[in-house]
Amino acid sequence: MNSRKAFKSLVLLLFVACSNMVVSAQLGNVEGTISDENGINVPGANIIISELKKRAISDFDGRFSLVGIPAGNYTLNITYLGYADITQEVVVKERETASVSIFITPKTLELDGVEVTGFGLGSQARALNTQRTNMNITNVVATDQIGKFPDANIGDAVKRIPGITMQVDQGEARNIIVRGLSPQLNSVSLNGSRVPSAEGDNRNVQMDLIPADMIQSIEVSKAVTPDMDADALGGSVNLVTRTSPQGFRLSSTLGSGVNFITDKPIINGSFLLGNRSDNGKFGWMVSASYNDNDFGSDNVEAEWSDEFEYYTGSDDVDGEPILEEVDVNPYTSAFEQREYLVQRVRRSLSANFDYRFDANNSIFLKSIYNWRDDRENRFVLQSEILDGEDIEIGDFTVNQGNLTRFPAEITRETKGGIDNSRNKNRRLEDQRMQNYSLGGNHLWGSLKMDWMTSFAKASEERLNERYIVFENEYAVRNDNSSSRYPLMTAENSADADLSNFEYDEVTEENQFTKEEDFNVFVNFEVPSDFFGNGDGSIKFGGRARMKTKLRDNDFFEYDLEDDFPTLADVAQRDLSDTKFLAGSQYVAGSFADEKWLGALDLVDGESVPDEFLRANFNVDENVFAAYAMTNQKITEKLSVLFGLRLEATKVTAVGNSIIDEEDLVGKITEESSYTNVLPGLHLKYDLSDATILRLAWTNTLARPNYEDLVPSLDVVSGDEEIYLGNPELAATTSMNFDVMAEHYFRSVGILSGGLFYKNIDNFIYLSRSETSDDFYGDDTAGFEIFQPLNGDGARIFGAEIAFQRQLDFLPGFARNFSLYLNYTFISSSAEGIKNEDGEDREGIDLPNTTPNTFNASLGYNDKKFSARMSVNFSDAYIDELGGNEFEDRYYDTQLFLDFNASYKITNSLSVYADLNNISNQPLRYFQGVKGRTQQIEFYGRRLTFGLKYDLFKR
Numbered sequence: 001m002n003s004r005k006a007f008k009s010l011v012l013l014l015f016v017a018c019s020n021m022v023v024s025a026q027l028g029n030v031e032g033t034i035s036d037e038n039g040i041n042v043p044g045a046n047i048i049i050s051e052l053k054k055r056a057i058s059d060f061d062g063r064f065s066l067v068g069i070p071a072g073n074y075t076l077n078i079t080y081l082g083y084a085d086i087t088q089e090v091v092v093k094e095r096e097t098a099s100v101s102i103f104i105t106p107k108t109l110e111l112d113g114v115e116v117t118g119f120g121l122g123s124q125a126r127a128l129n130t131q132r133t134n135m136n137i138t139n140v141v142a143t144d145q146i147g148k149f150p151d152a153n154i155g156d157a158v159k160r161i162p163g164i165t166m167q168v169d170q171g172e173a174r175n176i177i178v179r180g181l182s183p184q185l186n187s188v189s190l191n192g193s194r195v196p197s198a199e200g201d202n203r204n205v206q207m208d209l210i211p212a213d214m215i216q217s218i219e220v221s222k223a224v225t226p227d228m229d230a231d232a233l234g235g236s237v238n239l240v241t242r243t244s245p246q247g248f249r250l251s252s253t254l255g256s257g258v259n260f261i262t263d264k265p266i267i268n269g270s271f272l273l274g275n276r277s278d279n280g281k282f283g284w285m286v287s288a289s290y291n292d293n294d295f296g297s298d299n300v301e302a303e304w305s306d307e308f309e310y311y312t313g314s315d316d317v318d319g320e321p322i323l324e325e326v327d328v329n330p331y332t333s334a335f336e337q338r339e340y341l342v343q344r345v346r347r348s349l350s351a352n353f354d355y356r357f358d359a360n361n362s363i364f365l366k367s368i369y370n371w372r373d374d375r376e377n378r379f380v381l382q383s384e385i386l387d388g389e390d391i392e393i394g395d396f397t398v399n400q401g402n403l404t405r406f407p408a409e410i411t412r413e414t415k416g417g418i419d420n421s422r423n424k425n426r427r428l429e430d431q432r433m434q435n436y437s438l439g440g441n442h443l444w445g446s447l448k449m450d451w452m453t454s455f456a457k458a459s460e461e462r463l464n465e466r467y468i469v470f471e472n473e474y475a476v477r478n479d480n481s482s483s484r485y486p487l488m489t490a491e492n493s494a495d496a497d498l499s500n501f502e503y504d505e506v507t508e509e510n511q512f513t514k515e516e517d518f519n520v521f522v523n524f525e526v527p528s529d530f531f532g533n534g535d536g537s538i539k540f541g542g543r544a545r546m547k548t549k550l551r552d553n554d555f556f557e558y559d560l561e562d563d564f565p566t567l568a569d570v571a572q573r574d575l576s577d578t579k580f581l582a583g584s585q586y587v588a589g590s591f592a593d594e595k596w597l598g599a600l601d602l603v604d605g606e607s608v609p610d611e612f613l614r615a616n617f618n619v620d621e622n623v624f625a626a627y628a629m630t631n632q633k634i635t636e637k638l639s640v641l642f643g644l645r646l647e648a649t650k651v652t653a654v655g656n657s658i659i660d661e662e663d664l665v666g667k668i669t670e671e672s673s674y675t676n677v678l679p680g681l682h683l684k685y686d687l688s689d690a691t692i693l694r695l696a697w698t699n700t701l702a703r704p705n706y707e708d709l710v711p712s713l714d715v716v717s718g719d720e721e722i723y724l725g726n727p728e729l730a731a732t733t734s735m736n737f738d739v740m741a742e743h744y745f746r747s748v749g750i751l752s753g754g755l756f757y758k759n760i761d762n763f764i765y766l767s768r769s770e771t772s773d774d775f776y777g778d779d780t781a782g783f784e785i786f787q788p789l790n791g792d793g794a795r796i797f798g799a800e801i802a803f804q805r806q807l808d809f810l811p812g813f814a815r816n817f818s819l820y821l822n823y824t825f826i827s828s829s830a831e832g833i834k835n836e837d838g839e840d841r842e843g844i845d846l847p848n849t850t851p852n853t854f855n856a857s858l859g860y861n862d863k864k865f866s867a868r869m870s871v872n873f874s875d876a877y878i879d880e881l882g883g884n885e886f887e888d889r890y891y892d893t894q895l896f897l898d899f900n901a902s903y904k905i906t907n908s909l910s911v912y913a914d915l916n917n918i919s920n921q922p923l924r925y926f927q928g929v930k931g932r933t934q935q936i937e938f939y940g941r942r943l944t945f946g947l948k949y950d951l952f953k954r
Contacts, residue, residue: 028092029443031065031359032100034058034078038952039247042104043217044129044140046079053534053633057133060217060240061354065097067446068527080104081132082125082748097359097443101246101280124804125748127217135631135641136682137223137694137740137754139163139802153346154215154239155207161220162752162802162822163235165853165874167891168923170297170342170374171939172208179222179756179798180826180877181234182848185702185732188237190435191366193454194229195239196515198431200460200551200615201707209370209433211289213253213270214348216242222756223682223696223738226627226643227523227539230678233702233734233760241350241368244283248275248953255912255946261581262341264294266944281356289348298581299338299937302486304927306330306886308403310396311389321389330886330932331403331480334384335488337586338937339575343375343426360443370433375426378415379575379591383408383476383488395475403478405491410472412501412567416594418464425598430461448525455518462511466600468592470501470567483931485583498590501567506558508602509611511551518546533633539643540628549619549706553612556605571596581920581938610661614723617710620652621703629680641682648675649703653727655712670711670727676701690745694754696738704729704764708788715780722771722780724787730762732790749805749818760794763846765833768883792832794846800824806861813862820857820870826850833881844881848891851875867901879925889934892924902948913945 034045041062048055049066051074056064069092076088084107090098106125127140134140139161155173159166166173167183175183188195188205195205221228221236228236250273257266267290274285308331309323316322347370354364386407397405417423439452474495479487490496523541530536564570571593580586629643650673657665678699685693704726712725740754767789771780802822808815828846845851852875859868873895880889897919902912918941925934 027068027446028071028094029065029067029097029360029446030069030074030076030090030092030100031063031097031443032102033246034062034064034080034102034104035246036083037103037105039103039245039249040952041243041246042080042126042129044080044126044131044133045104046077046133048077048079049074050077055535060130060219061243063441065443065448067443067448076100076102078102078104080125081129081744081746083107095445099359103246128744128748128750128804130217130219131750132692132742132744135639135684136221136225137696137738139220139222141218153208154210154212154218157212157215158207158218158220158237159872160820160855160857160870161218162855163222163798163800163824163853164220165850165872165894166207168894169208170340170344171295171917171923171942174206174208175204176207176237177848177850178220178235178237179758179800179824180796180828180846180849180851180853181758184705185233186235186237187229187232188239189229190239190368190456191241191437191454192238192452192521193435193437193456193519194517194545195433195435196456196458196517196547198433198458198460198513198515200511200513202705203703206431206433206458209346209372209431210239210368211270211291211346211348211370214241214287214289214350214368214370216240223698223736224680224700225641225682226629226645226678226680227541229543229545230625230645230647230676230700231703231731233700233732233758241352241366242272242274242285242287243352243366244274244276244285244354245952246276246280246283248951249273249285250949250951252949253946255944257914257942257944257946259293259295259940259942261298261938261940262294262296266294266942267292268944268946283354285350285352287348287350289346291344291346293344293346294342295344295939295942296342297338297340297937297939298577299336299340299935300485300582300586300933301336301338301935302332302927302933303334304330304886304932304934305333305385309388310391310393313392323388326398327401328398328403329401330928331478332486332488333387334382335486336383337381337582337588339379339577339580339588341377341426343373345373345375347371361440362442363438363440366435366437366439368435372431373422374429374431375417375424376415376429377426377594378413379573379588380411380413380415381588381591382411382413384411386473402480405475405477407473408476408488410474410476410490410496410501411469411504412471412589412591413467413469414573414592414594414597416466416597418466419595419598423464423598425594427462427465430463431459433458446527449522451520451522453518453520455516457514457516459514460511461513462509465509465511466507466597466602467509468506468597469504470592471504472496472501474500484933484936485585486933487585496589497568498572499566499568503561503564503566506560506597506600506602507555507608508558508605509553509555511553513549513551515547515549520544528630528632530630530632531634533636536630536632538628538630541626543623543625545623545625547619547621547623549617549621551616551618553615555608555611556602557608558602558605560600567592581922581940582936608662609658609664613656613658613662613664614712614714615707616656617706617712618654619706619709622650624648637686639684639686641680641684643680645678645680646675647678647701649673649731651709651727653706653710653725655710655725656714658712658714660718661714661716668711668713672709672727674731676731676733690743692742692744694738694740694742696736698736698738700734700736702732702734704731704788708764715783717779720780720783722783722785724785726788729764729788730790732760732763734758734760745805747806747808749803751803751805753801754799756796756798756800758794758796760796760846761792762790763794763830764788765791765830765847765881767834769834790832791830794828794830796826796828796846796849798824798826816860816862818859818861820855820859822855824853826852841885845878847878847881850877864904865901866903868899870896870898870900872896872898876926876930886928888928890926890928890930892926892930894921894923895919896921908949908951910948911946912948914943916942916944
């Protein structure tokens, strides 16, 4: 569909909307709030006036409105899965809005003559009711349901949802993968406002930055509607903060625990407090969370090679050394043993307010501030092969094709920070995310209007990050007998004496990344009954999003060789640990002490531009969108939503032009713009009140990463390489088809299954090719070019199933068990990817597409006691394409096992305990084939326990 036709469609829908506004000007309205027995607002409730065939659905704040109602007396019928049906009388007057507050209560079920009571199903009911009443395909998790899993942050909570897996960082879920698609292809919003990213080189949102207990519910839209941002190729995740209740509420948590990898304590606490004024007009909710976690990780890394050559001892006629190749089996050409010591302090503060001027007008202010400090020390023992002209016959040993001995460069590195109250001799990564949203809801006759403006900012600052390196050269034994756990050790232990490690360098680095978003949107909705079934609407609106992204790094090197010639001349710390989780065969030895490093008075440093020039950039990205859509009930069972969205994007990017990584030639500024026309269709067919069929056709996009868009140029003559940005990159687009069937159980549960297909164009990958003679002057002919390019296309086919319910059909106490299961399968293929020789690669999966994901949990819940055992599985997938199959990097299979339990001491006070990562699942990457470890990092188990207090007053 071209832009002109799209504009005509938008105008037609707006004309019909205005016509309906005129016709319905003499009618009245009904608005209100639906809350549960504790005064907590409930989303997804059905509110029906049967005689008019009018229906409304309560939103995340429990609010609903029915417009265009003829004057008269009516009965509202309220239905909610897991709760008793309620009726409410209401009087509608011409040109007035009647206001009601409705409270629903849980119901008990009679099954085969036995009364069954569901305990703690309120959160599950809120999630499933929202999912059932949504027009599009979604998955919803409510905050209390999150609490049933031992999840400290939102990332760990989201991974329980069907079709979602997470990439792990330091043992916590960080980057979200929806339906197998990489993190930068998905969107994350907070109360409908986009969450900015603190990452410097991509658009990933750090899900581990937000504590789970600060969020009221999570909604994952897998088929977006035209009134939603279109840059959600995989899916759109909306996080909803807690809103003010209908009465007083106080909740608090105080806990502790231990990380078994460090035996260090955990401290956590949270509270929320909210109320509403006596006249019901003003509501407020404040909440805060604090978590102090002192942990670490044990890590082994390796690089693999299948090529080896040595110096023959002769030179050619030009004086160049003659090298001889040796056929060898794949071997580790570099090996690292790493020990991380981390303190993660996560703080969050939220304040939400709303004020109802009258039945027709209300405003709200929502805010949240998240602040995380990561203090880290890292100690690295690295061994890297000396080959080529640095090695001669006799320096190495090949046994049955295995390279078992060779000379290597060995380094011992300590990473830390300065000695002050913030850094505490550690590298301090200061990450912050804040969001402030002001909006309103209004009724003007039959016209609904809502608006919101928001400011959001994410930043990451790493100041005074220090490294000290000491180096040595000696022969090592290369043990690849277990390719999963490779090992290099000194052939002669005396060579590894600390006095033989000579000073190499001390560096100090400063990094700063900032992203700011300013958003404003407005939506209008009017009733419009095209098919005479009394239920329909037209919705239209617009949005503007202005974004700036800045990365500003620097790097300095200091010469302290005369003061500290060897590692033996400085204060040391022995990191050898027989309990090293990768195995006792790994003995780290001693490193420069981090406190000694932090106390160094570093002056007169020399700037090292090749460490930061290419990384620095500034990007402005403005997106302006307009949409129109209609939601109509064609028959009593069949509903349709159809609409169109236009998104215009303008980008101004500033990068650096560099020679040999360190000589800044100047700045390069490029502008680009493009417009996307994105139609969408959703069909919903109610086979019964409990069974729903859904079909969706949508069009989505994913904008390129900032780092890829920057018009940078770096000609590295010594390596005969050229690194280029690409401001001409097109946005990745996808045409999506979804079909889903859902059956909801009376006992608050669901059985669902569906298929989905994505036809992706212009996905982005890193290309490697050779320059032509006239590319950048004759001197660069034959240089290798590294540049992000658009691939031809990709295809994804997937299936997902989910089952969730209380096992109330079992006898006796067994009916208190519940089961939660979901499984997602994905098959993908990518075209247009070339290898290092410029040849097309065949049969490649789209990077970051996970073939199989699975979640399962078995829970038990009665009046006093609840417990849950949870399993989360994600299959291996290709993470990063190399120049060929041998160099491709894969993210390995993960299987997490967690357990949590709680016991109610009183109705308000309970005690809880959580045990995470019982399976001691490491983060693992492998190179080319599953057996070749590229990285394996263990985090150990974590135990937390404490008290929870909840008080409600209506």
